[in-house]
Amino acid sequence: MAAARLATRQSGLLRGALTLRHSGVTAVSRPMSTAPSPKTLPSFSMQGKVCMVTGAARGLGYEFCRAFVSSGCTSLAVVDLKDEEAKSAAAELKTFAQATNSDAADAINIIGIECDVSSEHAVQKAYAEIMDTFGRIDSVVASAGIVENYSAFDYPFDRIKKLYDINVHGAFFTAREAARNMIPQGGGSIVLVASMSANIVNIPQPQTPYNASKAAVKHMASSLAVEWAKKGVRVNVLSPGYMLTKLTRTILAHDTELKKTWESLTPMGKMGEPEDLAGAIVFLSSDASSFMTGSEIRVDGGYCVI
């Protein structure tokens, strides 16, 4: 009992430290719980599932990895653009997993993989490494994505193309290679990270190609969901509102008033923390959502309903 409490406490302390390291936040955002874990529905467990997250070295992708590990996942591929960053995040997640899943310490295998998702060949190589290492793939999250703010007249075409290559084609390659590997094994879950921008037009910052790219991702998920529905592969979308990550901090660094504007446009009056998405990503990726495909979950503090 005391050992279990210690493990929970260690994982709580670690959670605070890792939130700090990867979100760039200067203070721990939530009080850390030292209470033993309450019981939850078994179908939410990620135990025994092999997971892969793109854009996982930081931001939301990193948070998705932590949510999987906290839900029992011990086999995880952390995919990102730079090898060093992917491997460093994987090493940190392994430490977190050892504290969180101390009863399954021998099973923990978390690997970092370098991959530019805009390259089909690189994505295929990443899946080859995952299949070599784990022999299967159960849950994939396509979180790699970029945003830029240019007015339509000023947006250089090469940058628009790069954005679509990552946000749209990257999500497609990630989903297609996931399904290629999942179908022979009987199925799996794919989550494409879109955005509330798939549904609304953000103001005041101009970002037409980004908004269009996220609308494309949302409809891509519906379309792939129908193609693969009878093959056991589910495809759903998670659409966050304004969350505090490096992506948004870069925009806010140029405009200190903007955060107040975003918050005033959000019914809940604040930006979300990455961990606010933990429940939704585990729900979509686990057996808890087994009759759900082609759906979108918006986690946006109410932004889209006004």
Ligand SMILES: NC(=O)c1ccc[n+]([C@@H]2O[C@H](COP(=O)([O-])OP(=O)(O)OC[C@H]3O[C@@H](n4cnc5c(N)ncnc54)[C@H](O)[C@@H]3O)[C@@H](O)[C@H]2O)c1
């Ligand atoms: N932060 C928000 O407010 C917010 C809101 C809605 C949607 N989103 C979406 O969530 C996803 C994650 O955003 P974030 O806030 O964590 O961003 P982030 O910039 O903090 O992290 C993105 C990660 O993706 C990686 N990446 C970028 N290009 C890549 C490529 N070509 N191949 C592989 N990895 C690549 C980066 O290295 C980084 O680790 C994006 O798709 C974004 O559009 C974010």
